[in-house]
Amino acid sequence: MLDAILVMSGIAIALGAVLGFSAIKFKVEGNPLVEKIDAILPQIQCGQCGYPGCKPYATAIAAGEADINKCPPGGEEGIRKLAALLGVEFKPFGAGTVPKPKAVAFIDENICIGCTLCLQACPVDAISGAAKQMHTIITSECTGCELCVAPCPVDCISMVILPQTIQNWKWQYPVYTLVQAK
């Protein structure tokens, strides 16, 4: 009887020690689900989801506080991927949220007064300039979030839809009709 208790408690202590050790040794920093969701989000950082960036939105989704259909830049494909990751049903966009074609901001340099307000609004530091100096958009870094458009006091920022060129052209899905064999 005593032997059995000793053996069992010995095993319990040994396993407890292993568990305790692995809890310290293999500790996971942060929530890995947040990272996975964040990897799917398009990183436009536009705030259209109601959160101040993609990471906060990912955190909210992981916590079950936010719906998965709040990201228009991610498109329906984004929703599909989130649904697959989280094991939930696909949810279409609510009324009023329409994915837009990819665009970048453009500063009319004749009008810009160099107020730096757009510089402060840009979430990815894609505007170069300084106080009382002309500002300009670094097109290759611009995510098209439109956050710089509203703060501009002289309305010199417009969104330009990227034109289709040979470099970004894609092959189309083949369209043909299946016919009944005679």
Place this chain on the structure above:
Amino acid sequence: MRTLYTFHGGVHPDEHKLESSELPSAQAPLPQRLVLPLQQHIGAKAKAIVQAGDKVLKGQLIARAEGMVSAALHAPTSGTILSVDLNAVPHPSDLPEQCITLAPDGEDRWIDRFPLDYRTLSKTELLAKLRDGGIVGLGGAAFPTHVKFSSSQSIQTLVLNGAECEPWITTDDLLMRERAAEIVQGIAVLRYLLEPAETLIGIEDNKPQAISAMQKACANTGIEVVSVPTLYPTGGEKQLLKVLTGKEVPSGGFPLNIGVVCSNVATAYAVHRLIAHGEPMISRMVTITGSVKTPQNFEVLIGTPIEELVKLAGGALPDSEGYILGGPMMGLHVDDGSLPVVKGTNCIIVKSPQLFPPPPLALPCIRCIRCAQACPADLQPQELYWFAKAKNFDKAKKYDLFDCIECGACAYVCPSHLPLVQYYRFAKSEILAHEKEQASADAARVRYEFRLERIEREKHEKAERLAQKEKAALETSKQAAAPADSAQSLIQAAIERARQQAAAAKPHNIEQLTPAQQAQVAEIEARRAEAHELAHQKDTPHETNNAD
């Protein structure tokens, strides 16, 4: 006798080579207008260095290579630059591209040419020459040659591709028959660059004249001419390497991975023209065939409109419509006859409904697996088709979609006439676009996180600076004042300082006055005293202050 190997699959389409290989090649005359796209090669677009109105000489640099993987562009003849603007180019998208348009002046005057002895040049100098000479692979993909030959790895085998497996095309055949010696001299330059242990030229056995000409030219050079069985697509780089060496390029890899470099014979010829004659890549051999009166090969200036070349071949036969640039298996179908010949254009086939009947309507896949039997890359085309059709791109990638060379053998044998290659191209471009998007999203994430960190850091630094300033001020005040209440003593000290300053300050204009001025001052003082007195008499201190 060399042991040859076989690759998986392959097909035997009708060759149609005799039509154009009977006549010797000819020089095409100067066209009315030359259109030179800035992007004729794989890699970065060349940068135009001429403007509309500039006069240029034949062989003059008009666009320079930008970045590592790029190729320069030269004026194919002397004349005037008409424009540097968007123009239609041969591309499946039908989108316009930046082009330099040149009006020939008819003189065809060369710029100064500097023939070189390649043995006196270092490899780096030679590679730079190839880059500035605009040399790209002439087998079809137009990959910049200097990049291909800049490997520091030791190379076992250099393979020259003279297989020319696509039906109708005979440019390499004619080039090897007529200019074998020059090709061999070009190969010598390439061998100097790579120092391979062995050099092989693979030629399909349906070109006996080319084989014998090359064998004659290669005598005592250590270059081996190998006749390989005719089977489409033996001219594919990986397929030819398999046939000649038995080695397979690993999935997703390059011939370099197995110590082999493969180049087209026409590229070797272009290298020879550049090094031995100082002539950059401004022309190439093009087969004009199909529904034309006299199919023939022509030495054509880059930028020549294809309809002018069709006229040279006796003109299109009645009932022809549209062209194929390249071969019927992999070529680009176009309708516009004003499109220019680019560096990668090896053949122009004029289409007619008799020669190229419209494809029969596609039927559902019956899973007969004939495509898998024909696939030279040993893939499962039927699976790839399903995945591409269902837009299941991850799965398509897993099934090695990117090892597909788009040779069209699967679609050729498909009894349901499915446009299989179109599906693969669609899936490939979707995957590439998605990877690009993902990369830019990752970059945006890094920038966003860096910005948050920066803002936090700046806030921190500002707070620290303020704290330090305050501390410093406190220290000085402590030293100056007694240990009394610091704020009070500070104020006291300030008042004291102000008083002292006021006492020390004197009006500047009361010294060295003229008698007249002194009299004026005295008069004013008197009036002021009077006013003072009057104010005192009224007895309101408030008003006194005001009057003061």
